[in-house]
Amino acid sequence: TPLTVSPATLTAGVAGSAYGPVTLSASGGLAPYTWSASSLPSGMSLAAGTGVLSGTPAPGTQGSYTITVSDSAAPTPRTQSLSLTIYAALALSPASLPAATLGAPYTQAITATGGAAPVIASVSGLPAGLSFNAGTGQIAGTPTGTAPVTVPVTITVTDSVAPTLTQTLNLTVNAAPVVAVPTLGEWALAVLGLLAAALGMRAQRRPQRA
DSSP: OOOEEESSSOOOEETTSOEEEEEOEEESSSSSOEEEESOOOTTEEEOTTTOEEEEOOOTTOOEEEEEEEEOOOSSSOOEEEEEEEEEOOOEEEOSSOOOEETTSOEEEEOEEESSSSOOEEEEEOOOTTEEEETTTTEEEEOOOSOSSEEEEEEEEEEOSSSOOEEEEEEEEEEOOOOOOOOOHHHHHHHHHHHHHHHHHHHHHHSOOOO
């Protein structure tokens, strides 16, 4: 009978997160069966006799790996293979949010990497006047309300395989710069000074009578 394996497909893993243990089994062909892999992520192991796959794939080991089972048929054993996919852990940037200014346009991109697409980000706790567009990954708007103020902004990233990533970053809204406006007295003194200077120059230029 044909050699078959169970499960037919392997659940994907995530670098840095524990995997399994998953017990692989074979049927058909000629027992006993032997499990092997040409390579596995660092931190994972496969029991040749029992087919138990387990461990924690080390960071940076994302990729595709092939696991093979062989029966005892001679002279040519039958084989079946399974593919194991390891994804990178979810990561978020930037590590901090630049400050905003009250009444001034603000834009900041939120970038999520790792995991299995689609990777979805959500943002909560933004100051009044700012909002997050999940489609573009942008925090944008014009802050309103009072300033200065610092608020905790929570960013959550999810996908179909990796553990949810939640990160809280502080966002400071600074008060708008104060522009000094001359008072009426200052304006009046400036105008009088200009008039006095003009009259003085005119008097100097007036020809003297004989």
